[in-house]
Amino acid sequence: MNDQSPHEDLAAASSTPLVALITGASSGIGEATARRLAREPGAQLVLVARREDRLRKLAETLPAQASLIAVDLTAEDAPARVLEHVCSHHGRLTLLVNNAGASWRATFAEGGYANVRRTMEVNFDAAVRLTEVLLPLLRACAPSAIVNVSSTAGRIARPGAGAYSASKFALAGWSDALFAEERPHGVHVGLVLPGFIATEGFPASELTARRATRWMVSTPERAAEAIVDAGLRRKPERHVPRPYALAGMARLLAPGLVRKVLAGRGASVFTTKTGADAADRR
Numbered sequence: 564m565n566d567q568s569p570h571e572d573l574a575a576a577s578s579t580p581l582v583a584l585i586t587g588a589s590s591g592i593g594e595a596t597a598r599r600l601a602r603e604p605g606a607q608l609v610l611v612a613r614r615e616d617r618l619r620k621l622a623e624t625l626p627a628q629a630s631l632i633a634v635d636l637t638a639e640d641a642p643a644r645v646l647e648h649v650c651s652h653h654g655r656l657t658l659l660v661n662n663a664g665a666s667w668r669a670t671f672a673e674g675g676y677a678n679v680r681r682t683m684e685v686n687f688d689a690a691v692r693l694t695e696v697l698l699p700l701l702r703a704c705a706p707s708a709i710v711n712v713s714s715t716a717g718r719i720a721r722p723g724a725g726a727y728s729a730s731k732f733a734l735a736g737w738s739d740a741l742f743a744e745e746r747p748h749g750v751h752v753g754l755v756l757p758g759f760i761a762t763e764g765f766p767a768s769e770l771t772a773r774r775a776t777r778w779m780v781s782t783p784e785r786a787a788e789a790i791v792d793a794g795l796r797r798k799p800e801r802h803v804p805r806p807y808a809l810a811g812m813a814r815l816l817a818p819g820l821v822r823k824v825l826a827g828r829g830a831s832v833f834t835t836k837t838g839a840d841a842a843d844r845r
């Protein structure tokens with residue numbers, strides 16, 4: 564157990580305090596990450612999501628200086644607006660957490676390219692576009708870090724979640740390359756792969772409703788701690804809960820068997836409805 568503030572590791576090399584931007588800060592893992600990072604000494608936070616009222620309420624309750632920008636990250640001008648906001652309100656950036664994301668359940672035959680495209684736009688393209696505009700600032704403020712929030716679905720794909728898995732596999736692959744590319748520039752790139760975490764967007768109520776499967780579901784606070792590990796403690800990769808790493812290993816070691824299991828009827832236990840599905844129905 565390390566009871567030293569993780570930012571002190573970074574602070575040893577950089578005399579300036581943490582300035583962290585968290586996308587998807589209006590709920591779930593992003594909100595928990597904002598609350599966790601706000602406890603770092605001298606932290607300044609930039610909260611990003613579409614729902615301004617949520618961001619404002621959160622900013623008011625945080626024990627740290629926090630600014631907010633309400634923006635749809637898939638919008639054409641979103642990266643430029645966020646960059647302008649960071650420069651004018653903070654002038655620096657030492658941690659970027661690309662966390663915003665969503666999942667719409669559909670088989671490929673039902674959802675087609677339209678579903679793949681909308682999923683890629685928010686889960687992959689938006690993170691890449693935001694990173695592109697903020698990277699020069701992160702380099703200038705090095706030592707600094709980027710944390711990309713992928714998923715266990717970025718290692719193993721379930722029926723009905725192909726579009727989501729495609730976006731999260733893409734994010735994981737891109738993160739590996741970026742890790743190596745940015746290392747010489749002092750920008751660490753960490754990857755976080757959550758399993759089932761009960762949030763508004765991913766309630767996992769099918770699993771929490773049953774005693775036999777409740778243990779599979781973790782909390783946004785634990786995911787936030789994994790983001791701290793990957794960002795401030797500069798770990799390359801964190802699964803949360805940690806045993807979910809075994810799913811990816813099984814996929815590599817026995818792809819045929821894993822495919823058969825996931826195509827079978829027993830795999831329906833892992834099928835969960837998402838907040839985005841519910842929003843679509845409304």
Ligand SMILES: NC(=O)c1ccc[n+]([C@@H]2O[C@H](COP(=O)([O-])OP(=O)(O)OC[C@H]3O[C@@H](n4cnc5c(N)ncnc54)[C@H](OP(=O)(O)O)[C@@H]3O)[C@@H](O)[C@H]2O)c1
Nearest residue numbers: 587589590591592612613614636663664714760762764765
């Ligand atoms: N919970 C899980 O089981 C789980 C598992 C694996 C991976 N993940 C990943 O963890 C991340 C956080 O998910 P969560 O579970 O915390 O879900 P959540 O509670 O639904 O949070 C998603 C966040 O993303 C924001 N967002 C969505 N679309 C956006 C857009 N176009 N522009 C700006 N912000 C947008 C939402 O805010 P607004 O609606 O206010 O814009 C919200 O703050 C996602 O990338 C998700 O894929 C979650």
